[in-house]
Amino acid sequence: MSKLVESIKKAVELVELKDGMTISFHHHMRNGDFVLNMVMEAIAELGIKDLTVNASSVFDVHEPIIGHIKNGVVTGIECNYMGAKVGKAICEGIMEKPVVFRTHGGRPSDMEKGTSVIDVAFIAAPTADDMGNCTGKVGKSACGSMGYAFADAMNAKKVVVITDNLVQYPLNDFSISEVYVDYVVAVDQIGDPKGIVSGTTKITRDPVGLKMASYAAKVIDASGLLKDGFSFQTGAGGATLATAKYVQDMMLERGIKGSYGMGGITKYMVEMLNNGCFQALLDVQCFDLDAVESIRSNPRHMEVSATHYAGVSGKSAGVDNLDVVLLGATQVDVDFNVNVHTDSNGYIMGGSGGHSDTAAGSKLAIIIAPLSRARLPLVVDRCLCTTTPGSTIDVVVTQRGIAVNTKYGKNKELKEKLIAAKLPVCEIEDLKAMAEELCGVPKAVKLTDKVVANILYRDGTLLDTIKAVK
Amino acid sequence: MRRSMLFIPGNTPNLLMNGDVLGADAIILDLEDAVSPAEKDSARILVRNALKHLNYKGCEIIIRINPVDTDYWQLDLNEVVPLKPNLIMPPKVSCAEDVKIVSNYIAELEEKYGMEKNTVKLIPLIETALGVENAYQIASADERVAAIFLGGEDLTADLRCKRTKEGNEIFYSRSRMVVAARAAGVDVYDTPFTDVDDIDGLYADAAFAKSLGFTGKASISPRHVEGINEVFSPTQAEIDYAHEVMETIRIAKEQGKGVVSLRGKMIDAPIVERARQVIEMEKAMFGEVEDDE
Amino acid sequence: MKITSTAVAGTLESSDVYVKVEPCDALEISIESVVYNQFAEEIEASVKNVLNEMGVESGKISINDKGAIDCVIQARVETAIKRAGGNK
Numbered sequence: 009m010s011k012l013v014e015s016i017k018k019a020v021e022l023v024e025l026k027d028g029m030t031i032s033f034h035h036h037m038r039n040g041d042f043v044l045n046m047v048m049e050a051i052a053e054l055g056i057k058d059l060t061v062n063a064s065s066v067f068d069v070h071e072p073i074i075g076h077i078k079n080g081v082v083t084g085i086e087c088n089y090m091g092a093k094v095g096k097a098i099c100e101g102i103m104e105k106p107v108v109f110r111t112h113g114g115r116p117s118d119m120e121k122g123t124s125v126i127d128v129a130f131i132a133a134p135t136a137d138d139m140g141n142c143t144g145k146v147g148k149s150a151c152g153s154m155g156y157a158f159a160d161a162m163n164a165k166k167v168v169v170i171t172d173n174l175v176q177y178p179l180n181d182f183s184i185s186e187v188y189v190d191y192v193v194a195v196d197q198i199g200d201p202k203g204i205v206s207g208t209t210k211i212t213r214d215p216v217g218l219k220m221a222s223y224a225a226k227v228i229d230a231s232g233l234l235k236d237g238f239s240f241q242t243g244a245g246g247a248t249l250a251t252a253k254y255v256q257d258m259m260l261e262r263g264i265k266g267s268y269g270m271g272g273i274t275k276y277m278v279e280m281l282n283n284g285c286f287q288a289l290l291d292v293q294c295f296d297l298d299a300v301e302s303i304r305s306n307p308r309h310m311e312v313s314a315t316h317y318a319g320v321s322g323k324s325a326g327v328d329n330l331d332v333v334l335l336g337a338t339q340v341d342v343d344f345n346v347n348v349h350t351d352s353n354g355y356i357m358g359g360s361g362g363h364s365d366t367a368a369g370s371k372l373a374i375i376i377a378p379l380s381r382a383r384l385p386l387v388v389d390r391c392l393c394t395t396t397p398g399s400t401i402d403v404v405v406t407q408r409g410i411a412v413n414t415k416y417g418k419n420k421e422l423k424e425k426l427i428a429a430k431l432p433v434c435e436i437e438d439l440k441a442m443a444e445e446l447c448g449v450p451k452a453v454k455l456t457d458k459v460v461a462n463i464l465y466r467d468g469t470l471l472d473t474i475k476a477v478k
Numbered sequence: 479m480r481r482s483m484l485f486i487p488g489n490t491p492n493l494l495m496n497g498d499v500l501g502a503d504a505i506i507l508d509l510e511d512a513v514s515p516a517e518k519d520s521a522r523i524l525v526r527n528a529l530k531h532l533n534y535k536g537c538e539i540i541i542r543i544n545p546v547d548t549d550y551w552q553l554d555l556n557e558v559v560p561l562k563p564n565l566i567m568p569p570k571v572s573c574a575e576d577v578k579i580v581s582n583y584i585a586e587l588e589e590k591y592g593m594e595k596n597t598v599k600l601i602p603l604i605e606t607a608l609g610v611e612n613a614y615q616i617a618s619a620d621e622r623v624a625a626i627f628l629g630g631e632d633l634t635a636d637l638r639c640k641r642t643k644e645g646n647e648i649f650y651s652r653s654r655m656v657v658a659a660r661a662a663g664v665d666v667y668d669t670p671f672t673d674v675d676d677i678d679g680l681y682a683d684a685a686f687a688k689s690l691g692f693t694g695k696a697s698i699s700p701r702h703v704e705g706i707n708e709v710f711s712p713t714q715a716e717i718d719y720a721h722e723v724m725e726t727i728r729i730a731k732e733q734g735k736g737v738v739s740l741r742g743k744m745i746d747a748p749i750v751e752r753a754r755q756v757i758e759m760e761k762a763m764f765g766e767v768e769d770d771e
Numbered sequence: 772m773k774i775t776s777t778a779v780a781g782t783l784e785s786s787d788v789y790v791k792v793e794p795c796d797a798l799e800i801s802i803e804s805v806v807y808n809q810f811a812e813e814i815e816a817s818v819k820n821v822l823n824e825m826g827v828e829s830g831k832i833s834i835n836d837k838g839a840i841d842c843v844i845q846a847r848v849e850t851a852i853k854r855a856g857g858n859k
Binding site: 215216218219222407408430445446 | 492493495496499500501532533699700701704764
């Protein structure tokens with residue numbers, strides 16, 4: 009027996025994809041992914057319409073989907089993150105049905121709870137055998153972890169594995185087992201591995217970014233959480249990575265043995281693992297090729313599913329034991345709500361990813377961002393939309409001041425600790441005032457009443473909406 | 479408090495806006511080497527506007543103007559002096575006359591704009607062999623001179639030797655600068671450490687400069703500021719000792735004793751002066767401190 | 772002061788502004804900005820402020836703003852005008 013079929017088109021026919029169904033994709037190839045575009049092209053050629061695309065993330069490379077929306081092939085998008093190119097089109101109102109934004113934890117959990125039904129999952133697999141056992145750890149397009157694809161494979165009614173490295177059965181050390189897979193397609197190239205590295209995964213050399221990082225590291229130190237058993241997550245972003253570097257220095261200097269590092273993994277986290285700062289890495293996706301090499305060769309660098317990482321449908325998840333997470337923000341409002349979905353003009357250019365999952369789970373959720381960017385103050389009266397509720401954010405670090413969130417009856421002790429550590433603690437309103445003194449008060453952006461996206465919180469409830477830009 | 483001073487390129491809005499958050503005790507807004515000849519006018523106007531509109535809290539402002547043998551230095555001063563920067567840094571100062579020329583022109587501007595005389599101080603940058611030889615004359619050339627600053631890069635070019643990390647080639651110049659500055663009663667700053675990524679090297683270089691008697695050290699990288707501040711700050715032991723000295727003196731005075739000793743060592747005037755300086759630094763670093771009593 | 776030749780000042784770096792001035796019989800100001808929605812009025816006011824102070828009554832002023840604050844915009848406009856017309 010073999011599940012190998014000769015083309016994507018053939019697989020689409022065999023899974024009996026029909027108008028109105030929902031198909032899914034995962035984003036481990038990030039901005040180097042070819043699979044989503046190839047599958048959509050095949051589907052369009054077959055004349056299938058009215059599909060909902062549930063992709064864990066939509067990147068700029070997926071721009072052709074705009075054409076499929078205009079042609080009626082795609083009428084719905086569900087994702088956890090959306091790049092600026094597709095985001096702009098959505099905000100201009102090209103699609104009738106609002107986009108559904110979930111979180112990295114909410115997406116798999118909604119599938120497992122049955123509230124998000126996937127008819128066909130297409131899995132980009134850097135290596136697979138002809139029965140569908142597959143892995144991201146090896147192959148010319150190796151992407152490392154395939155953590156986001158696990159839920160798709162386990163919950164979709166039909167599963168198609170697409171690979172550019174077909175190996176003899178049985179593939180050892182597979183990530184996703186053949187038991188879930190219906191068909192396998194071999195193609196020339198599933199993506200460009202260089203594209204998994206984005207520009208945001210390097211330590212900043214910007215002095216302001218380094219200043220913020222130094223403050224964030226001091227906040228972590230002063231919090232008292234930096235001790236044996238420490239667990240830690242950073243996003244990819246110049247200043248957060250610089251903070252990780254400072255944290256590593258402190259851990260090495262004091263001989264602190266941490267427990268685990270988690271999230272999207274970069275070479276800086278790998279370095280911390282190798283230097284003994286962590287007992288393990290829990291990797292849901294690799295952010296650079298160093299991380300790919302590490303997950304392939306180091307058994308303490310573990311691949312975990314998105315549910316294991318951040319879900320709410322399991323009995324526990326990695327985020328539940330997280331001490332500290334460093335997160336970015338486009339806007340923070342005076343109630344500490346955070347927006348990473350839109351830019352300051354209201355155009356979609358991001359999404360939660362694991363932002364709200366980790367903020368909710370961690371003991372200390374730190375936002376690190378400059379006081380203003382290109383004249384736009386970070387702190388506003390009200391975010392254009394809420395990605396992460398203020399009640400789950402603990403500290404906002406900028407180069408000119410650090411605001412501790414005591415608005416929800418918490419963090420009083422933390423605030424005292426930071427003051428005792430001589431950090432420049434201030435109120436969130438002070439950050440807003442400082443930025444406005446420098447930049448002026450920005451005029452409110454005008455949005456229409458048309459809802460272009462619904463933001464679902466990790467538990468599946470509606471958190472906020474995004475309106476079309478005028 | 480003068481431990482660190484950080485160079486900020488004069489034509490870079492983003493850095494000018496954030497110069498005061500980088501932890502340096504003083505920032506040097508640079509109109510000289512950081513600005514190409516074609517952009518001298520642009521940087522001059524930008525720096526003037528920054529001085530006028532931005533609120534640089536908690537750090538001294540130094541403007542490095544262009545050298546007196548260029549067409550720019552007077553234009554530079556015309557724009558910045560009315561905005562009362564703390565200090566002007568004239569580069570490539572080789573003799574007392576170079577200081578006088580700049581000082582006299584600043585005096586004219588101070589008068590023109592109704593400013594108090596000597597509002598704007600000078601920190602001549604000494605970076606030639608002749609400048610080093612004339613260091614005392616430069617440091618004592620004018621009452622405006624508040625400090626002198628050694629520039630190792632240009633100096634080694636002038637000395638026709640290689641600038642090294644170890645810095646043996648500038649050892650004599652460093653010592654001579656310190657002696658000249660102290661003789662003239664002004665502060666003295668050490669040349670920047672140029673390997674931005676070598677933080678251990680920076681610490682060693684700064685500690686060496688401190689051991690020679692430098693007041694502080696300049697930096698071309700914000701990443702060096704913290705290390706410089708740390709090295710040039712008194713240690714807790716030094717602070718504790720200073721308080722002990724002052725306390726011993728106070729008790730001795732009460733008891734009418736002339737000669738006082740602490741830990742078996744006689745406390746003489748230099749020790750008291752040193753203790754006073756340390757306590758001044760402590761106040762500047764941490765704000766007013768409660769007395770130990 | 773009169774704009775007698777074409778000149779530019781500033782850069783397209785973030786927090787900076789690129790200003791181009793050209794001779795023109797009328798006064799024309801065009802503004803492109805990454806923060807147009809939030810700060811268009813302030814940008815225009817900054818430009819006009821400098822033009823008034825320098826006594827510039829005509830010229831084509833093109834602003835390509837990357838989120839510069841007012842004092843930066845004013846500096847770049849002043850520089851461009853000085854480059855385009857000699858002295859005040």
